Amino acid sequence: MCGIVGYVGPKSTVDVLLGGLKRLEYRGYDSAGVSVIDTEGKLATRKRAGKLAILVEDIDNQPLGEAHIGIGHTRWATHGAPTDGNAHPHLGGDSKKLSLIHNGIIENFAELKSELLEAGVSFASETDTEVAAHLIAREFDKTGDLIESFRKVVRRLHGAFTILVMHQDVPDLVLAARRNAPLVIGLGEGENFLGSDVAAFVEHTKRAIAVGQDEIVILRQNDVAIENFDGESVTRDEFLIDWDASAASKGGWSSFMAKEIADQPQSVGDTMMGRLSSDGTVHLEELAALTQKLPKLDRIIMVACGTAAYAAEVGKYAIESWARVPVSVELSHEFRYRDPILTSSTLVVAVSQSGETMDTLMATRYAKESGAMVLTICNTQGATLAREADAVLYTHAGPEVAVASTKAFTAQIVSMYLLALHLAKARNTRALSDLQEIGKELLKLPAQIAKVLEQGKSVAELAKSFKDAKTVLFLGRHVGFPIAMEGALKLKELAYIHSEGFAAGELKHGPIALIEKGQPVIVVVPSPNDPDSLNAKVISNIQEVKARGAEVIAIAEEGDLEAAKYSAQVFYVPKAHQMLLPVLSVVPLQIFALELSAAKGLDVDQPRNLAKSVTVE
Numbered sequence: 001m002c003g004i005v006g007y008v009g010p011k012s013t014v015d016v017l018l019g020g021l022k023r024l025e026y027r028g029y030d031s032a033g034v035s036v037i038d039t040e041g042k043l044a045t046r047k048r049a050g051k052l053a054i055l056v057e058d059i060d061n062q063p064l065g066e067a068h069i070g071i072g073h074t075r076w077a078t079h080g081a082p083t084d085g086n087a088h089p090h091l092g093g094d095s096k097k098l099s100l101i102h103n104g105i106i107e108n109f110a111e112l113k114s115e116l117l118e119a120g121v122s123f124a125s126e127t128d129t130e131v132a133a134h135l136i137a138r139e140f141d142k143t144g145d146l147i148e149s150f151r152k153v154v155r156r157l158h159g160a161f162t163i164l165v166m167h168q169d170v171p172d173l174v175l176a177a178r179r180n181a182p183l184v185i186g187l188g189e190g191e192n193f194l195g196s197d198v199a200a201f202v203e204h205t206k207r208a209i210a211v212g213q214d215e216i217v218i219l220r221q222n223d224v225a226i227e228n229f230d231g232e233s234v235t236r237d238e239f240l241i242d243w244d245a246s247a248a249s250k251g252g253w254s255s256f257m258a259k260e261i262a263d264q265p266q267s268v269g270d271t272m273m274g275r276l277s278s279d280g281t282v283h284l285e286e287l288a289a290l291t292q293k294l295p296k297l298d299r300i301i302m303v304a305c306g307t308a309a310y311a312a313e314v315g316k317y318a319i320e321s322w323a324r325v326p327v328s329v330e331l332s333h334e335f336r337y338r339d340p341i342l343t344s345s346t347l348v349v350a351v352s353q354s355g356e357t358m359d360t361l362m363a364t365r366y367a368k369e370s371g372a373m374v375l376t377i378c379n380t381q382g383a384t385l386a387r388e389a390d391a392v393l394y395t396h397a398g399p400e401v402a403v404a405s406t407k408a409f410t411a412q413i414v415s416m417y418l419l420a421l422h423l424a425k426a427r428n429t430r431a432l433s434d435l436q437e438i439g440k441e442l443l444k445l446p447a448q449i450a451k452v453l454e455q456g457k458s459v460a461e462l463a464k465s466f467k468d469a470k471t472v473l474f475l476g477r478h479v480g481f482p483i484a485m486e487g488a489l490k491l492k493e494l495a496y497i498h499s500e501g502f503a504a505g506e507l508k509h510g511p512i513a514l515i516e517k518g519q520p521v522i523v524v525v526p527s528p529n530d531p532d533s534l535n536a537k538v539i540s541n542i543q544e545v546k547a548r549g550a551e552v553i554a555i556a557e558e559g560d561l562e563a564a565k566y567s568a569q570v571f572y573v574p575k576a577h578q579m580l581l582p583v584l585s586v587v588p589l590q591i592f593a594l595e596l597s598a599a600k601g602l603d604v605d606q607p608r609n610l611a612k613s614v615t616v617e
């Protein structure tokens with residue numbers, strides 16, 4: 001989950017590397033470092049524990065020399081604490097002329113380290129990474145062929161890695177290898193880039209190539225070659241990055257998360273654009289490869305983690321109800337270990353903002369090997385999950401930088417609705433006119449989200465008053481249940497407050513014992529117009545917890561006066577189709593967590609211990 005950048009070209013390399021790392025900092029932020037080969041041919045490395053700003057200040061105080069080739073890294077620690085010594089790059093060989101950065105985990109590092117220790121190599125860090133640096137340097141010392149030495153060593157590594165290497169004695173070359181961790185090439189005019197994702201270089205070029213599994217990149221200023229681990233040449237298609245560097249900047253907002261919450265009318269609109277016509281008809285050309293199979297599906301299994309799994313839970317309600325196909329949602333890391341039953345008529349849907357979450361990637365590989373079809377719903381062009389799927393439905397949320405997922409979540413839910421409508425059409429389970437009516441309701445969502453955002457200030461005021469809360473409970477029912485869990489997750493990760501989301505119907509089976517005087521309970525109330533009168537049941541739940549001293553905050557639909565009667569405070573969302581309410585009711589919960597985190601003086605965009613993209617299992 002670390003961020004990696006590499007550059008060869010005429011620009012100031014330190015600036016290119018630090019700019020790239022700034023954009024990749026969401027991937028890990030416990031230490032950072034760069035290596036360059038300066039114009040005098042000397043390898044220079046600087047690395048510091050802590051956020052990137054500490055490294056930048058260090059380099060400002062004591063600049064590195066002018067250079068036109070270099071590599072940079074921002075770390076999320078796995079092996080070894082976040083210290084200066086464990087920060088990347090790591091140097092290899094007695095002469096320390098080789099510099100290496102790594103994202104992932106080298107699973108057989110202990111065995112390789114013993115071998116090196118026996119050979120008398122001494123280590124400067126506690127990382128798994130350093131073994132690779134020494135192994136390559138030692139091979140190079142024997143043969144003088146950096147590319148062959150690199151190939152030979154990466155073939156010996158097990159686990160997940162993107163590795164970038166430079167050597168002072170080969171000063172025109174950056175080598176990269178990729179297995180189970182992301183790597184993208186940026187193609188410039190007289191310059192070339194490497195990055196964990198396109199954010200690393202999007203301000204310099206829009207032309208990119210996604211590197212495949214077990215591939216090596218040989219990067220020079222005017223030449224890029226890709227080969228497999230056996231040295232055979234590989235051809236990969238270029239793609240154009242469809243967002244602008246400014247989309248990944250704060251643009252005057254106090255945090256990326258604040259901006260991304262506010263982006264939601266746009267991101268939800270963009271996700272529907274070209275897929276839903278004004279008469280409510282859905283067209284998902286992207287699913288053409290699955291067309292023949294959709295009417296005959298035996299079941300759908302969604303695999304995802306964290307927030308993406310809650311989006312999948314919402315999708316389950318819509319797909320089962322509209323398309324009448326059984327859906328289960330599985331946490332990716334549990335899925336393949338329980339020997340699931342998969343057939344060629346099973347559709348596995350991987351849901352992931354980054355498209356690089358290792359747990360989800362492993363789950364989908366397992367599904368494919370077992371003969372199932374795989375559809376990926378993903379926000380990142382060219383991501384591994386997208387490349388390995390039979391079909392991809394991109395969420396067009398734009399770059400999501402804050403670690404806490406917001407606009408990707410609502411875009412994922414909207415993609416689920418589109419998928420559900422498409423499936424219902426393909427399976428002929430609902431009248432087309434009904435589906436079009438839902439489609440038209442979907443088209444209203446961007447304007448409705450904008451209305452919810454208008455209440456941001458009152459939600460912020462409320463959040464501040466919860467600054468000292470020790471625990472907050474969330475209740476929801478039907479599609480409101482995953483939203484309750486998402487509200488609780490947001491609060492945990494951003495404000496470090498213990499919080500739990502419960503199905504409101506479950507309250508009486510245990511959780512109600514937690515209620516005591518003053519306990520904050522946030523309730524996502526179903527529409528009062530729902531045909532199954534779940535609204536009345538949840539209003540009863542509100543009364544039950546209120547009677548036991550809870551302080552209730554309700555997220556309810558406009559006009560729900562009953563919700564107001566028993567709650568200390570209500571935030572209203574516009575009237576919408578009951579299945580679509582999650583896209584609206586989650587917004588106050590996102591703002592609540594953001595403002596509570598800010599009120600506690602915490603880092604909203606980069607909460608402790610987390611990283612945006614979890615590329616280790």
Ligand code: M6R
Binds near residue numbers: 306307
């Ligand atoms: O990139 P993905 O959508 O696969 O990430 C999945 C989770 O790691 C992610 O949603 C995580 O739970 C977020 N930090 C939630 O805000």
